[in-house]
Amino acid sequence: MAEPLALACPRPLRHDTVQMAHGGGGRLMKELIEGLFLPVLGADPAGLHDSAVIEAGGARLAFTTDGFVVHPRVFPGGDLGELAVYGTVNDLAMAGAKPLALSSAFILEEGLPFAELSPLVVSMKTAADRCGVRLATGDTKVVDRGKADGVFITTAGIGLIPAGVDIHPRRVRLGDAVLVSGDLGRHGIAVMSVREGIQFESPITSDCGPVHHLVAALLDAGLDLHCLRDPTRGGLASVLNEIASAAGVAIEAEEAAIPVDEAVTAACEILGLDPFYVACEGRMVVFLPEGQAGQALDLLRAIPEGAGTARIGRVVAGPAGRVSLRTALGTSRLLDLLSGEQLPRIC
Amino acid sequence: MKFVDEFRSGKAAHTLAEAIRRKVTRPWSLMEVCGGQTHAIARFGLDELLPKEINLIHGPGCPVCVTPVALIDQALAIAARPGVTFCSFGDMLRVPGSAEDLFSVKSRGADVRVVYSPLDALALARDLPGREVVFFAVGFETTAPANALAVSQAKKEGLRNFSILVSHVRVPPALEAILASPQRRVDAFLAAGHVCSIMGTEEYYPLVAKFHVPIVVTAFEPVDLLQGIFMAVSQLEEGRAEVENQYTRLVKAGGNRPAQQLIQEVFQVVDRTWRGIGAIPNSGFGLREAYAAFDAAQRFGVSDVGGPESPDCQSGLVLQGLLKPTQCPAFGTICTPEHPLGATMVSSEGACAAYYRYRRFEPAKAL
Numbered sequence: 265m266a267e268p269l270a271l272a273c274p275r276p277l278r279h280d281t282v283q284m285a286h287g288g289g290g291r292l293m294k295e296l297i298e299g300l301f302l303p304v305l306g307a308d309p310a311g312l313h314d315s316a317v318i319e320a321g322g323a324r325l326a327f328t329t330d331g332f333v334v335h336p337r338v339f340p341g342g343d344l345g346e347l348a349v350y351g352t353v354n355d356l357a358m359a360g361a362k363p364l365a366l367s368s369a370f371i372l373e374e375g376l377p378f379a380e381l382s383p384l385v386v387s388m389k390t391a392a393d394r395c396g397v398r399l400a401t402g403d404t405k406v407v408d409r410g411k412a413d414g415v416f417i418t419t420a421g422i423g424l425i426p427a428g429v430d431i432h433p434r435r436v437r438l439g440d441a442v443l444v445s446g447d448l449g450r451h452g453i454a455v456m457s458v459r460e461g462i463q464f465e466s467p468i469t470s471d472c473g474p475v476h477h478l479v480a481a482l483l484d485a486g487l488d489l490h491c492l493r494d495p496t497r498g499g500l501a502s503v504l505n506e507i508a509s510a511a512g513v514a515i516e517a518e519e520a521a522i523p524v525d526e527a528v529t530a531a532c533e534i535l536g537l538d539p540f541y542v543a544c545e546g547r548m549v550v551f552l553p554e555g556q557a558g559q560a561l562d563l564l565r566a567i568p569e570g571a572g573t574a575r576i577g578r579v580v581a582g583p584a585g586r587v588s589l590r591t592a593l594g595t596s597r598l599l600d601l602l603s604g605e606q607l608p609r610i611c
Numbered sequence: 612m613k614f615v616d617e618f619r620s621g622k623a624a625h626t627l628a629e630a631i632r633r634k635v636t637r638p639w640s641l642m643e644v645c646g647g648q649t650h651a652i653a654r655f656g657l658d659e660l661l662p663k664e665i666n667l668i669h670g671p672g673c674p675v676c677v678t679p680v681a682l683i684d685q686a687l688a689i690a691a692r693p694g695v696t697f698c699s700f701g702d703m704l705r706v707p708g709s710a711e712d713l714f715s716v717k718s719r720g721a722d723v724r725v726v727y728s729p730l731d732a733l734a735l736a737r738d739l740p741g742r743e744v745v746f747f748a749v750g751f752e753t754t755a756p757a758n759a760l761a762v763s764q765a766k767k768e769g770l771r772n773f774s775i776l777v778s779h780v781r782v783p784p785a786l787e788a789i790l791a792s793p794q795r796r797v798d799a800f801l802a803a804g805h806v807c808s809i810m811g812t813e814e815y816y817p818l819v820a821k822f823h824v825p826i827v828v829t830a831f832e833p834v835d836l837l838q839g840i841f842m843a844v845s846q847l848e849e850g851r852a853e854v855e856n857q858y859t860r861l862v863k864a865g866g867n868r869p870a871q872q873l874i875q876e877v878f879q880v881v882d883r884t885w886r887g888i889g890a891i892p893n894s895g896f897g898l899r900e901a902y903a904a905f906d907a908a909q910r911f912g913v914s915d916v917g918g919p920e921s922p923d924c925q926s927g928l929v930l931q932g933l934l935k936p937t938q939c940p941a942f943g944t945i946c947t948p949e950h951p952l953g954a955t956m957v958s959s960e961g962a963c964a965a966y967y968r969y970r971r972f973e974p975a976k977a978l
Contacts, residue, residue, distance in 0.1 A: 278950065281718045291949055460727065533615065535727075536959070586972065593624045593833055595656025597969040602948075 289498030290602040311510055313432055314358035314493060317425065326361035328352060329420035335413055337384065340454045341469030344417060345387030347545060350474050351496070352421040353395045357476035358492045358548065360431040360483060361423025365400035366392065371416040374409040381415060388417075395474045397421070429483060433510035435490040440579040441557035442515065443550040445478055445564055446471060446572035447523040448500055452542035453531045462535075468527050473546035478570045481563050482550070491551040498602065499541040503549050504577075504587045505601040514582025517599060520592045523574045540589075541602055551579065618832030619655070627837035628660040634844050640666045640796050641843055642789070642932050644782060645803035646673025646960025647831050653965035655833045665840065668796065668932030669965075671785050672803050674750040675702050675958035676930065677885040678778045681917025683708035686747055686776055688913045690721045695911075696739060698732035699747040701725040706954050709918025729761035729775070736765070736773035745907045748775040753805045755779050755896055756870035759877035762898070762905045774907040779896035780883055782806050783814045788891045789931055790822040796932055799843040801829040801836070804858040809874075811866025815854045823852040830858040877902050886920065886954055887927030924953035929962050936966040943971055 278295070285292040308316055315326035330351045337344040349366065356363045368388065372381070392399050454470040456462070475494065482489055491511070495503045500522065508515045524532075524539045532539045546569065552560055557575055564570035582588075589599040617623070643649055649669040652658060658667055671677055687708050690697035697713070704713040704725065717723040722742070726732050729746045736744035748758040758775060765773040782803060789797060802815060807828045815826045825846035829839030839857040846853060856862055874896065883895030898906045908914045923941050928934035936942050936955070946952040948964055955961035959968075 279715075281715070283714050283718055285714070295949075462727075529615075583972070591654075591656050592619060593621045593655055593657070593660065595659040597654065597656045598971065600968045600971075 288602070289496075289502050294601075311432070311434060314355040315361065315423070317359060324425040326356045326359035326423040326425055327420070328355040328359075329418065330355060331416065331418045333413065333416050334455060336455070336458045337380065337414060339458050339470055340467050341450070342472030342545070343384055343387050344415065345384035346391035347472055348417040348419045349388050349391035349395065349397070349399075350472060350545060352419040353397060353474050353476050354494045354546075354548070356421050356423035357474075357479045358431070358494055359423070359425060360429040360479060360489065360492070361425045362480065363395055363397040363421055363423040363476055365398045366419050366421040367401045367403075368399055369403040369418040370405070371412050371418075372404065372406045373412040373414050374406055376414050384415065384417075391474075395476060426483060429489075431489050431492050433491050433507050436507060436511035436513055436551050436579055437490060437553070438513065438579055438581060439554050440490055440551045441554045441575055442504075442517065442577040442579070443552075443557065443560060443564070443573055443575050444495070444500065444523065445475060445548045445550070445570045446544075446546070447525045447528070448495065448544055448547065449524055449528045449532065449539035449542035451545040452499070453528050456535070457531070462531075464527060464531060466527055468525070468531060471544050471546035473569055475546060475548045475569065478548065478564055478567055481567060482552075482560055485559065485563055487552055487556045487560055487563075489550065489552050492548050494548050495544045497543050499539070499543055500549065501538075501540040501587070501599045502601055504599060505585070507549075507551065508587050509585040511579075512584040513579045514584065514586045514588070515577055516580045516582075517577035517587065517589050519589050521574055521576045523572050540599060554578070615832065618830075618834045620834060623834045624657075624660060624837055627834065627841055631665065631837065631841050631844055632662045634841065634848055635662050635664045636848060638664045638666065639798045639844060639847050640668050640932070641799050641801060641840060642668040642670045642797045643801040643829070643836070644670040644672040644786065645806070645831070646676065646958065646962075647805070648801060648803070648829065648836060649673070649962050650960050650965050651831050651833065651836060653969040656969075657833055657836055660837070661840070665844065669929065669962035670789075670800075670932065671885065671888065671930040672751065672782065672806075673955070673958050673960040673962075674754070674778075674780065675706055676926065676954040676961045677780055677888065678703075678706065678749055678954065679884045679886045679917070680709050680920045681884070682776070682778045683712075684710075684917045685908055685913040687711065687713065687716050688916045689745055689776060689907055689911045690716045690723050691719075692743075692911065694741075694743055696722045696724060696735060696742045696744045697747070698724050698726045698735060698744060700727075700749065702958050702960075703747055703749055705951075705957050707951055707957065709920075729758045730764075733761045733765060733770070733773060736770050737768075740772060742772060743910075744773050745911075746773075746775045747778070749778045751780055751782055751803065751806050752810045752874070753803075753808075755874045755878060756809060756867070759873040762877050762902050763873065765905060766902065774905045774910050775898075776907040777897055778883075779878065780885065781880070781894050781896065782810075783818065784891050784894035785885065785888075786818055786826075788888070788894075790818065790824060792931065794931075794933055797824070799825040799827070799847055801839045801843060802826050804828055804830040804835070804862060807856075807858065807862045807866065809867050809870050812854050812856060812862065812864050813866075819852050819854055825852050826854050828854070828856045828858050828862050830861070885930070887924070887930050889927070921952040926953035926955040926963065929955050936963040937971070939963070943967060
């Protein structure tokens, strides 16, 4: 068969306007990135990961950026300020980097009460201190009332990757074990419960927090981490799909082994959501050689933020990009990438 | 999780699957009526547990799927009006009308909001007296009482800025249409548990008598579904045709009388068009004359709006159990969840979406 004709650059997108699902972490976002951003702006020849790796003066630096627009700005277990710090620290950690410094750009809406802004700034400082990272530079813009939702924060970060560490989807191998560092879906449900005014008997708190020290513990023990990724937007299912595609492997997960808190399960049942697609903000997925999985489990479980670590699956032979789930009943099904954000169902 | 774990037990599921295997002597086609059941079957891979003689056909019980294109177009026309706040359950937002969906209208500036209950829309109407608040009242008998309550409450409060766009459908006439079809393939039904929790089981006796077909009211968890299948297969193998109730923990023979009274007060039985299937007599609810002031289609004069369905979409055959989603030429090629031709691909309860999400790499099984 002849090669298909090279597409015009940028490749035409299938929508005329930006849809919410273009930011949902699913297939439409992939289409936007692959159809517009990468062809125009250029792709990292090494392939995409949570942080880019920049070599300078013999050192390898991880470099990443993230925008934070969560509404509500304060939710059970965290707020926008700390999320903006942890999110970027965690993206650096996913490249194995020790976070060095962050930048912070604020877009503020005219009329935002300082009583709302100040606590977020204090949270950022507290979170940065907890991570041992400096907020080194920043920028402030104010826009007319109605042109932004109170405050948007964009952080960027740099970190130093230790010699010999190479964490990237292309290193994932057949037989690798897959771990997750705690229970899933807390952040998404915590935010949704406030946003939609849904009350649960026991409030579900976000898992919002740093994971860089978990990564450091594994690296300090000399474990050969093949790949790391934090299951934020799109949840565990999206991470497994992204890595399976990028690494050209198949992944099989065990439903019964995937940790989900009972209250989160219940909330998802009520709302018609699948917890495997709900966002976390303080978890990571680890790919490493099977023989090191036991040691990694012990190391992570000894740290409070990793106490709930579980081994959830493995890299298997099969078509590149396919993620399957062995259900609790022993049957098998796909764990697919969603189009966009999950939508609550009618009944 | 309490109240669910026991209905997802692997041990109970395998015991039931074994019982079905011992019972079955010849091929049978069972239709699960409700989209929630279809979704659970795909999500838990229940078809893998069943003997090859049992063929599950995915029925028309997904309200999103059977809402006709014309009604979606009416919703889009209303939502696009200035001054309108259009409220809907989340999964209606991605359903394509003849040209676009509610998300597209929203991205151009329309005030489209996801709510979890019609009463949320009613509360919005109270909070936004300067805006017309419209709720997209989609669903089977299950959601009808809450919609009736919202309208009845609005009338009591004299709320003039609230209305509903009604697309309510009823299960029994759809089952009758499927049974009366010359291409009928269904040997037994797993009736939709939640619909019966409202309506009870009485409506099904005439169907059983007329068509000699077993109807087993069935719930939505794996163990429920396998038990429902076991009960239906037992009837078929023993030559019985009865109404049976697997979902006894929720469904009473008489249903929920106060809910029925509420439906009765606000709605009347009307003819409805089903997406992909066509017009079915007496298959829906419409607002009674006394509540006509709350009918959004009339208020906004959109009753005549509506375009044609995609000629490439065969969802009608899928909804009647005449085609498996993977047997459709459009499946996974020109029809995907990002760009669905019909609602069976877009709704999370639609048979095509369930197959795409959980089963799309498997070869199409013959019916």
